[in-house]
Amino acid sequence: MPSPSLDRYALGMQTRRAVLGDAHVDRASAQASAFDAPFQALITEGAWGTVWSGETWTKRERSMVTIALLAALGQDEEVAMHVRATAQTGASAEDIREALMHVAIYAGVPAANHAFKIAKRALAERDAAMEEEKQA
Missing domain, CATH: 1.20.1290.10 (AhpD-like)
Known part of the structure; x- marks a missing residue:
């Protein structure tokens, strides 16, 4: 698992782009609003910055x-x-x-x-x- 000192959002965005591609992430980011921006941050940090960035699998x-x-x-x-x-x-x-x-x-x-x-x-x-x- 990545070190807790790493910026989870930046790591998550890097991993998200590596897996889903820039075009997909750019579209999702462009569609984000004030309403769902906290959700986008949550999945970027949690799903992509922690789970998908782990080193075990x-x-x-x-x-x-x-x-x-x-x-x-x-x-x-x-x-x-x-x-x-x-x-x-x-x-x-x-x-x-x-x-x-x-x-x-x-x-x-x-x-x-x-x-x-x-x-x-x-x-x-x-x-x-x-x-x-x-x-x-």
């Missing part, structure tokens, strides 16, 4: 666990976002499949079935975007 491992948890909870948009982020975390399509197989057993087949549909679409979007970048 790799970004790949965190990615797989996060996708499984979000799928089990039925958080469709978050599942798609984290599947697309696997381009940065190193989790493969096979890793995602295995995480969703666990969802089927431990959280239910309907949750996994729905998440497989979302993941297939998000992987196709991710792969298309990566191909566009190569050609640019």
Whole structure:
């Protein structure tokens, strides 16, 4: 785990950008208002500056666990976002499949079935975007 003396917000923003990409974080930051700015700071410091910045698990491992948890909870948009982020975390399509197989057993087949549909679409979007970048 990172040292408590580190600036959690700065570390969180660095990790958030590394995982989700600058474009996503820039959009989220631009959409923040006085109402939800404290929430954005909370997730940047807590989720990204503490949990995602920990040293025990790799970004790949965190990615797989996060996708499984979000799928089990039925958080469709978050599942798609984290599947697309696997381009940065190193989790493969096979890793995602295995995480969703666990969802089927431990959280239910309907949750996994729905998440497989979302993941297939998000992987196709991710792969298309990566191909566009190569050609640019």
